Amino acid sequence: MTAGSPLRRAVPPSTVARLPVYLRALDELAAQGVARTSSGELAELAGVGSAQLRRDLSFLGSHGVRGVGYDVEHLQAQVAAELGMTGDLPVVIVGIGNLGHALANYVVDAGTGFRVAALVDADPRVVGTTVAGLVVEDDARLGEVVQREGATLAVLATPAAVAQEVCDRLVAAGVTGILTFVPRVLQVPADVDLRSVDLATELQILAFHARQRTLERG
Amino acid sequence: MTAGSPLRRAVPPSTVARLPVYLRALDELAAQGVARTSSGELAELAGVGSAQLRRDLSFLGSHGVRGVGYDVEHLQAQVAAELGMTGDLPVVIVGIGNLGHALANYVVDAGTGFRVAALVDADPRVVGTTVAGLVVEDDARLGEVVQREGATLAVLATPAAVAQEVCDRLVAAGVTGILTFVPRVLQVPADVDLRSVDLATELQILAFHARQRTLERG
DNA sequence: GACTGTGAACATATTCACAGCG
DNA sequence: CGCTGTGAATATGTTCACAGTC
Numbered sequence: 001m002t003a004g005s006p007l008r009r010a011v012p013p014s015t016v017a018r019l020p021v022y023l024r025a026l027d028e029l030a031a032q033g034v035a036r037t038s039s040g041e042l043a044e045l046a047g048v049g050s051a052q053l054r055r056d057l058s059f060l061g062s063h064g065v066r067g068v069g070y071d072v073e074h075l076q077a078q079v080a081a082e083l084g085m086t087g088d089l090p091v092v093i094v095g096i097g098n099l100g101h102a103l104a105n106y107v108v109d110a111g112t113g114f115r116v117a118a119l120v121d122a123d124p125r126v127v128g129t130t131v132a133g134l135v136v137e138d139d140a141r142l143g144e145v146v147q148r149e150g151a152t153l154a155v156l157a158t159p160a161a162v163a164q165e166v167c168d169r170l171v172a173a174g175v176t177g178i179l180t181f182v183p184r185v186l187q188v189p190a191d192v193d194l195r196s197v198d199l200a201t202e203l204q205i206l207a208f209h210a211r212q213r214t215l216e217r218g
Numbered sequence: 219m220t221a222g223s224p225l226r227r228a229v230p231p232s233t234v235a236r237l238p239v240y241l242r243a244l245d246e247l248a249a250q251g252v253a254r255t256s257s258g259e260l261a262e263l264a265g266v267g268s269a270q271l272r273r274d275l276s277f278l279g280s281h282g283v284r285g286v287g288y289d290v291e292h293l294q295a296q297v298a299a300e301l302g303m304t305g306d307l308p309v310v311i312v313g314i315g316n317l318g319h320a321l322a323n324y325v326v327d328a329g330t331g332f333r334v335a336a337l338v339d340a341d342p343r344v345v346g347t348t349v350a351g352l353v354v355e356d357d358a359r360l361g362e363v364v365q366r367e368g369a370t371l372a373v374l375a376t377p378a379a380v381a382q383e384v385c386d387r388l389v390a391a392g393v394t395g396i397l398t399f400v401p402r403v404l405q406v407p408a409d410v411d412l413r414s415v416d417l418a419t420e421l422q423i424l425a426f427h428a429r430q431r432t433l434e435r436g
Numbered sequence: 437g438a439c440t441g442t443g444a445a446c447a448t449a450t451t452c453a454c455a456g457c458g
Numbered sequence: 459c460g461c462t463g464t465g466a467a468t469a470t471g472t473t474c475a476c477a478g479t480c
Contacts, residue, residue, distance in 0.1 A: 014471060016426050020419040021403065038439065047403040050439095051473060058441055066440040066479040083422045084429030091421065098323050102316040103417060110401065112418040113425075152428050153421060176431055177424035179417075183328065185239065185265040193427040195420050199321060199397075200330040201238040202413050203309065203371060204301045206395030207331075208234050209411040210370050211302030213394055232449060256461065268461095269451060276463055284457045284462045 011082070015056040019079055021046045022053070026076040038069040080113070090117035090151040092175070094166055095158030096126050096136050099181055103155055104132040117149035122162070142166070146173035156180040229300070233274045237297055239264045240271070244294040256287040298331070308335035308369040310393070312384055313376030314344050314354050317399055321373055322350040335367035340380070360384070364391035374398040 025045035029037055039057075043050040057063065057075070060082050064070045080086070091114050093104050100119070107116050119131055122139035129136050137145055146154070154175045158166050163182040170178060177193040180186060183201070188194045243263035247255055257275075261268040275281060275293070278300050282288045298304070309332050311322050318337070325334050337349055340357035347354050355363055364372070372393045376384050381400040388396060395411040398404060401419070406412045 011426075012470075016423055017419075019426070020416075020422040023422070024401065024418075025403075040439085045403065047405075049473075051475090052471095054440060055442080055472080062441070064440050067438045068480065069439065082426065084425040084432075085422065089421075089425055089428075098320040102320040105316050106417055107421075110418055112422070114418070114421055153424050155417075155421075177428050179420050179424060183242065185243075185263065187265075191431070193424055195424060197415050197417075197420060198238075199324055199373075199415075200242075200328055200332075201235075202397050202415060203307075203325075203332055203373075204238040204241070204303065204330070205234055206371050206397060206411055206413060207302040207307055208229075208237070208300065210307075210395050213409070214302075230448075257463095258461085267451075269453090270449095272462060273450080273464080280463070282462050285460045286458070287461065 009059060011059045015059055018046070018048065018052075018056055019083055021048075022056070023076065023079045023083065023085075026072055026079065029072045030076055034072055036069050037072055037075075039064070042070070085113040088113055088115035089153060090115050090149045091153045091155060092118045092120060092146055092149065092151045092170075093155045093157065094120045094139070094142065094170070095156060095182075096121040096131055097157065097159075100155075100157035101131055103157060103181070104134070107155075108132045114153075117151050118145045120145060122158075139166075142169050143173040146170065146175060151175065153177045154179070156182055158182060160184045227277060229277045233277055236264070236266065236270075236274055237301055239266075240274070241294065241297045241301065241303075244290055244297065247290050248294055252290055254287050255290055255293075257282070260288070303331040306331055306333035307371060308333050308367045309371045309373060310336045310338060310364055310367060310369045310388075311373045311375065312338045312357070312360065312388070313374060313400075314339040314349055315375060315377075318373075318375035319349055321375060321399070322352070325373075326350045332371075335369050336363045338363060340376075357384075360387050361391040364388065364393060369393060371395045372397070374400055376400060378402045 025042055039050040039054045043053040060078055063075055063078050091107060093100055093116060096119050104116055104119055107114050116132060116134060119134050119136045120139055120142050121127055121136050127136050127138045152175055154170050156163060156166060156178055160182050163184050164186055167178060167186050171188060171192050179195050181197050183198050186194060243260055257268040257272045261271040278296055281293055281296050311318055311334060314337050322334055322337055325332050334350060334352060337352050337354045338357050338360050339345055339354050345354050345356045370393055372388045374381060374384060374396055378400050381402050382404055385396060385404050389406060389410050397413050399415050401416050404412060
């Protein structure tokens with residue numbers, strides 16, 4: 001059963017979602033040569049309350065020193081390790097249209113712990129071209145590519161019509177985490193992690209609040 | 219005080235975040251000529267539980283008929299109205315690099331209720347070029363552009379170094395909702411709505427779960 | 437004295453299960 | 459009878475406030 005490691009408390013999802021922000025703040029401090037920080041300072045940089053930051057970090061274990069604070073380098077390593085950022089994780093990007101193109105460059109440029117392992121597209125006019133320093137490969141070989149690179153993460157930026165089918169093939173090839181930019185509900189098995197980013201959805205949420213503000217005034 | 223409209227219950231944020239998904243599902247049904255639906259069917263399309271869907275819709279008022287279901291067109295109108303999707307809302311996009319370019323095309327193509335009112339960039343090589351059918355305008359005129367278009371929403375896709383400064387100028391010009399793709403914590407006044415989409419953060423969250431899976435096995 | 441780590445209070449969100457209504 | 463709308467139960471998340479430790 002799952003009674004293997006009774007010592008580790010589970011890190012709640014809401015905390016996991018904030019760890020990347022903390023990691024970035026720690027990277028900044030480290031880059032400035034700051035050796036030690038406090039929950040107040042870090043929280044300020046991360047845009048959260050100091051109590052929340054301390055609570056979040058406490059799920060990773062006790063890495064601070066009471067009355068003193070946190071060692072920047074040590075904490076940086078702990079958070080990075082918790083996020084599985086050891087070495088560069090291979091990511092496959094599927095769908096090299098306008099958006100896929102931009103995302104590929106983004107991942108290549110941002111020196112964060114990911115490596116664009118391959119770019120894949122179904123359009124024969126795109127296959128064979130070089131984007132962000134990689135040659136775009138044929139969608140027909142998707143499974144092959146995923147396995148060749150040992151990729152467990154994929155970014156999906158295809159047209160909506162083919163997204164579910166591509167998604168299924170990614171899962172079949174062994175991908176366990178998918179980040180989709182396609183505005184469509186996708187089905188994945190329970191053991192696969194799906195996160196969705198949707199521009200239209202985000203704008204509509206903003207529109208809701210904009211309207212609330214309008215109503216509150218005259 | 220805020221005791222003006224005692225009849226309307228507040229729609230919780232978690233519900234607001236799902237309304238766009240429901241709206242898209244309703245649009246699909248309407249496009250297929252389906253006139254009536256049920257919480258079960260809609261929930262299936264939206265990828266949520268039927269109880270959650272009913273609870274969410276109940277915050278907008280009672281728009282279903284017991285024993286029968288929901289009228290697709292009526293519900294569509296209600297949800298759209300709640301989101302403030304009346305007519306096309308003007309959106310200004312700032313930072314027309316690779317990503318801004320892709321986002322501009324996305325908003326223009328996706329027939330969802332937004333209109334790209336203007337594109338703005340600081341790079342003289344980009345200003346004056348045509349992207350997604352619009353001529354890119356000079357960042358120096360940002361405030362002017364926002365007011366000319368009456369835009370209350372903006373998308374931010376600038377380099378990280380200038381993001382806070384651009385953000386401040388957007389707010390000063392009257393923008394009340396900002397969607398940022400810049401990997402940096404931004405400060406805005408309490409009456410401005412800020413939503414952040416960050417590729418690196420999303421990938422790191424996926425990496426966390428990928429690692430958990432690895433640990434659970436041998 | 438300063439700052440962490442956390443129990444306890446509070447707030448928000450989800451799910452269940454069924455009463456109410458057409 | 460079927461399906462909505464919702465009270466009650468549960469689960470998750472945030473904040474407060476302070477005991478514990480250096």
